Amino acid sequence: MPELPEVEVTRLSFADRIRGARVTAVRVGKPLRWPLGVSHETIVGRRVGEVSRRGKYLWVALDRGGLLMHLGMSGSLSFGATTGAPGPHDHFDLVTARGTLRLTDPRRFGAVVWSPAPDAAPAATLLAGLGLEPFDDRFDGAHLHAALRRRRVAVKTALLGGEIVVGAGNIYACEALFEAGIDPRLRSDRISRARAARLADAVRSTLARAVELGGSTLRNFRDAHGAAGEFQLDAKVYGRAGKPCVRCGTPIRRVVQGARATFFCPVCQRR
DNA sequence: AAGTGGACCTGCTAGC
DNA sequence: TGCTAGCAGGTCCACT
Numbered sequence: 020m021p022e023l024p025e026v027e028v029t030r031l032s033f034a035d036r037i038r039g040a041r042v043t044a045v046r047v048g049k050p051l052r053w054p055l056g057v058s059h060e061t062i063v064g065r066r067v068g069e070v071s072r073r074g075k076y077l078w079v080a081l082d083r084g085g086l087l088m089h090l091g092m093s094g095s096l097s098f099g100a101t102t103g104a105p106g107p108h109d110h111f112d113l114v115t116a117r118g119t120l121r122l123t124d125p126r127r128f129g130a131v132v133w134s135p136a137p138d139a140a141p142a143a144t145l146l147a148g149l150g151l152e153p154f155d156d157r158f159d160g161a162h163l164h165a166a167l168r169r170r171r172v173a174v175k176t177a178l179l180g181g182e183i184v185v186g187a188g189n190i191y192a193c194e195a196l197f198e199a200g201i202d203p204r205l206r207s208d209r210i211s212r213a214r215a216a217r218l219a220d221a222v223r224s225t226l227a228r229a230v231e232l233g234g235s236t237l238r239n240f241r242d243a244h245g246a247a248g249e250f251q252l253d254a255k256v257y258g259r260a261g262k263p264c265v266r267c268g269t270p271i272r273r274v275v276q277g278a279r280a281t282f283f284c285p286v287c288q289r290r
Numbered sequence: 291a292a293g294t295g296g297a298c299c300t301g302c303t304a305g306c
Numbered sequence: 307t308g309c310t311a312g313c314a315g316g317t318c319c320a321c322t
Contacts, residue, residue: 021315021316022315022316025315052298052316052317052318075315075316075317089316089317090315090316091298091299091315091316091317092299092314092315092316092317093299093300093301093314093315093316094315108300125299125300125301126298126299126300126301126314127298127299127300128298128299128316128317129316170292170293171292171293172292172293172294176293176294179316180317181316181317188315188316189314189315189316190315191315234315235315237314237315238301238302238314238315239301240315257315277293277294277295278294278295278296279316280313280314
């Protein structure tokens, strides 16, 4: 589920409220993608610091060490007063004096991993190889063009990989390519500098707009207040197979790339 | 070495 | 109405 906008919206919805809270208990449910990697006693008693984001990961700093969290495909975080016993999909609770940070994740592709520092193992290992943040000044047309030229995969696959730029998952990669007028099947090394510049702009503007709209809620995404996102109502191509292109009326096409669905307008998006 | 496909796990929905 | 196949926002790993 959660691509960069959903993760960022989640972060913004609880970071200020949890900062400074003392951890009083930790509860772990069914196994997530990786084990927590530390005993509960190591975490209890510590104070929560800043919550930051790298790609689709959140780093919840404690006064020593911290937790690297990922929402996988179906995860969401809530923060507030605990309301009753954990449900069948609530697999991690960080109980603090100000409320409980709870990870709910039906498919359990998400993760909560202890690390002594964000730039030490195991966090550093998981974050290694991530590309630039889309809002980093260094992510521009020249950078994207140079990086795309080194690959021979479809441009959509290159965006999804996250080794060039992080944050765009299946929804926003499709949307950004529509915005830039580029066929998602086009080989990455055949993209001109000018089109790469447009694509870089499109990636940034698409992700920024999605953050403003609170992310996309397709099934179950909620921020830590429980609010749904509204970007899905604004999607031009994602999930719109067979429906008319908002720009030209041509039916939106659905193809499969790397076992993922890709949506695009065959007229507005050119090779 | 880069590219591709399978694996992880559960729930929902479209279609028969 | 009820069952089932197919599909879902991510990423790691093994294999070619």
